[in-house]
Amino acid sequence: MSQTLIQERTERTEWFLHDRFGMFIHWGLYAIPARGEWVRSVERISNEDYQPYFDEFNPDRYDPKAWAKAAKAAGMKYAVLTAKHHDGFCLFDSKLTDYKSTNTACGRDLVREFLDAFREEGLKVGLYYSLLDWHHPDYPAYGDRIHPMRDNEAYRRDPARFGVYLDYMHGQVRELLTEYGKLDIMWFDFSYDDLKGEKWRATELMEMIRSEQPYIIVDNRLEASGEEGGSIYTDNPSIYSGDFASPEQIIPPAGITDNNGRSIPWEACITLNNNWGYGASDHTYKTAKTVIRKLTECVSKNGNLLLNVGPDAKGEIPLQSLVVLEEVGEWLRKNGDSIYGCGEAGFSKPEWGRYTRKGNKLYAHLLEESVGPVNLAGLGDRVKSARLLADGSELFVTRPWNATLYPNDAFFNFAQPEHFTYPLPDERNTVIEIILKD
Secondary structure, three states, rough: OOOHHHHHHHHOOOOHHHHHHHEOOOOOOHOOOOOOOOHHHOOOOHHHHHHHHHHHOOOOOOOHHHHHHHHHHHHOOOOEEEOOOOOOEEEEOOOOOOOEEHOOOOOHHHHHHOOOOHHOOOOOOEEEOOOOOOOOOOOOOOOOOOOOOOHHHHHHOOOOHHHHHHHHHHOOOHHHHHOOOOOOOEEEEEEEOOHHHHHHHHHHHHHHHHHHHOOOOOEOOOOOOOOOOOOOOOOOOOOOOOOOEEEEEEOOEEEEEEOOOOOOOOOEEEEOOOOOOOEOOOOOOOOOOHHHHHHHHHHHHHOOOEEEOOOOOOOOOOOHHHHHHHHHHHHHHHHHHHHOOEOOOOOOOOOOEEEEEEOEEEEEOOOOOOOOOEEOOOOOOOOOOEEEOOOHHHEEEEEOOOOOOOOOEEEEEOOOOOOOOOOOOOOOOOOEEEEOOO
């Protein structure tokens, strides 16, 4: 059974491992207080005190077509939107609750508009759905580690009623799978403490998902983080182990493999600043240079990068985010061949940067200037040709006089004489396309 699950996972994730770069979008009522998506938990806000944000919610500048165009221009190939976050507010027209965008002043099914716009741009689409729900009356509150009312005895729940919540949760997932067309990703968040696996009726949920949309890929968060027996990190995954691992706010030092050392699909989800949801005072944005280099790092380790933006309460992606995305897209327009369809190269990490690879094309990502010629360790007789990927210009592959002591290595440089030192054409990440000999 496990080998069948792994084979099916391999088939489902083929496009995912080719596309490599996606947009995560965290958006909801929490954009109004603008202190991050966990504001209810951090500040212990009750349903009643959170209600004004529902009453005020009217993102009249929401233009998902503009979002989709920005994602495409940034070189992203897929996008995932929060259909429901931990606060329980739904951006879609669920028949199972009144706590949804269609009942706010905006009166719009924001998920449907998102899906239509991104599909129109040719991007694959996914929906995030929180397994948690701080609004639902049958979700554990008092005594739960993270619920906003964890210290309020008036919110003590009857454990026997948890099944009612699970029926609701399963029902909403079915709505998303049956009423919004083909989805490419279902992104669940998240398991913790004893709320994991079969506590969610995970096998039943996954069987329903597979019956409705067999080719959708699902993350691994129906399991608790780091779970071992039967998890995606083993060669014996369960049906609910998911199709890809989802490290958060970190890039695994050596990629992710199972217990036999075989690479498994993974995607690092990373914020562009320090919050998932909109933070009005959070201006700690990663530079385009950082994003480019971290995307390269993920791909060099057989991983993807899902980069998050948090639109504001009016429905606009912050300008600082858009500026960064535009620059990343400009780099990918010229260097995308070294990212899309690429993976680990099979060579040791070079001192000056990283490698990615696609067949006999080896991509050298230079992140650091060299003194004299650039060393390609161990490639002395393997290089057929080399070009600067951004413009296709020929590079000089040689062994100049000052490199004769390294007969097993190849060397190249950006101009002649080859033993001189030259600046990198692109200090963010200069990519060299090397054609290897058969």
